[in-house]
Amino acid sequence: MAQSNLEKQLNILDYALSSLWRHRLKSLSVLLVFAAVIFLLASFQMVTQALSDKAKQVLTHTPEITLQKMSAGRQEAIPLAYRDKLAGIFGIRRVVPRIWGYYFDEVRLANSTVMGMAVDEMPEGNRLDAALAKGAMPGPDEQGRVVVGHSITKALDLAGRTTFSLFRPDLSLKPFEVSGEFSRDTDILTNDLIVMNLADARDLFSIPAGLVTDLCVYVANPKEIDTIAKKISETLPSVRVLTRPQIQKTYQVVFGWRSGFGSICLLSALAAFVILAWDKASGLSPEERREIAILKVLGWETSDILAVRFWESVIVSGLACLVGMTAAYIHVVYCAAALFRPVLMGWSVLRPDLHLLPRMAVGDILLIFAFTVIPYLAATVIPAWRSATVPADSALGG
Amino acid sequence: MLIELSGVSKIYNQGRANEVRALSDIDLTVEQGCMVCLKGPSGSGKSTLLAIIGCIFPPTSGRAAIAERQLARLPDRFLTLHRRETIGFIFQRFNILPELTVLENITLPLLPLGVPPKERRQRAQELLKRFGITHRAQFPAGQISGGELQRVAIARALINNQPIILADEPTAHLDTGLSREFMAIMLQLKEAGKTIVIASHDPLVFEHPAIDRTVTIKDGRIHVP
Structure with missing residues (x-):
């Protein structure tokens, strides 16, 4: 049957x-x-x-907490002196300054992200080299050296050379030399990124000494991110506190x-x-x-x-x-x-x-x-x- | 008796405004090995009577027993199963599916029976050989001649070796030569022991010597001259 x-x-x-x-x-x-x-x-x-x-x-490599100063609902430069105010908060491992902004290339009609980092101050900053396909992250004394993402290499046609220049706000040119390239695996965040040391970024964007765009906070115990973020908010009420889980969620x-x-x-x-x-x-x-x-x-x-x-x-x-x-x-x-x-x-x-x-x-x-x-x-x-x-x-x- | 109808009536759309009485008080018996012709004009009720004998639907009233099964007591599903085992149909214009091959058309009744492909082909080949159309087995049915089509339709009615063959106006669209050929095949089947009921108003059929009995249907009743 x-x-x-x-x-x-x-x-x-x-x-x-x-x-x-x-x-x-x-x-x-x-x-x-x-x-x-x-x-x-x-x-x-x-x-x-x-x-x-x-x-x-990719976001697992970002700082655990990022601080940005807010004024009238808009972001503005944050004083480096705020670092001292955070010193009393238990659980903070290190506070590292950072400058980041957008650079618009009118010739190519392209926007790229510029980031000035104090790699030497970052805990395990040497591990960032693992995100590079070649070269090394620029150190604090390596003036004019940058690490670029894949589309920057393409957009600036850097295949045959390693130098290029960007305009300061006063339209004077600032020369750079490519010292490394990000790995394609990190494209989603680094594709349009130019990383340089803090001094070069300050110079490029003409940001006064003693100010940065944000402060990156590294904590000793990742489980305490939210607690520490809350304490920072209480200590610095005018500062926007962004935690890594929040950014991931966004x-x-x-x-x-x-x-x-x-x-x-x-x-x-x-x-x-x-x-x-x-x-x-x-x-x-x-x-x-x-x-x-x-x-x-x-x-x-x-x-x-x-x-x-x-x-x-x-x-x-x-x-x-x-x-x-x-x-x-x-x-x-x-x-x-x-x-x-x-x-x-x-x-x-x-x-x-x-x-x-x-x-x-x-x-x-x-x-x-x-x-x-x-x-x-x-x-x-x-x-x-x-x-x-x-x-x-x-x-x-x- | 292989076919036994007593007081059979059929009313379509009973109780509705468009009620139609297709058959009234039909008494008919057909013995095994007989060939009977149902004669009558279009709309007289021949096809309805054929449908009842063919277990397509039960009568509205009366007693209908086909191959010793009471149709009125059989649910739809069992009517179908009984039809599969008992009745071979030959349609008006033969109703062959033109896009299927001759072999596929002939084996259509075997598919729901779960007959394996090898056995289906074997049974069909025997019938194709018997009717002299082996060379047409893989032809699309839409591309063969009228005479071959007629033999395909007969082969399909015989594929499951059913004891009763019903033919509905089989010669309505055939020329005289093909009609004679059809009746000759029916005679062979009758001699082989099949019981055959043909609905037709073609004199070539109802006057054929192979016909044992002609029943005239008029306005849904058996007409006695």
């Missing part, structure tokens, strides 16, 4: 395959449109996942928001497709009615005809899912998600040129499957019930 049931299902599957082949133009059109919708959704899912992972991974929210917005647009496309599939499945051509009536007279049950429709839908949606997800993986890994980069990464003029490797968990695959294949199956099999109940006697004459 079980063997016979298996044979019956195999026969019905065989008939469904032959039916798809007979209507190959229609089947192929549905498959391609469906695969395109799945490709867009899966690409979005994969790129968001990969970006979030990458941001999380990145996740930004990517999540952008991804959510894109997903809603794409789910609308999917909904339109499913409605179209429903509409198609609920209407029957005279040829289809005739075929069903003939099959029923020949001994096919309504459930057999539904099984044919089910297998047809499973084959089309399964293939579309496979094609769409494979194409999405290729799009994200080999084309760096070219279609969605402007939506997901567009905060600087220099677009990060990322090498993304999506971490596709079983849950993600099931999620895409649930949002695509199941609605399609429902949209095709449920209305097929109506078509499968065509009376057998309609195959007979009057």
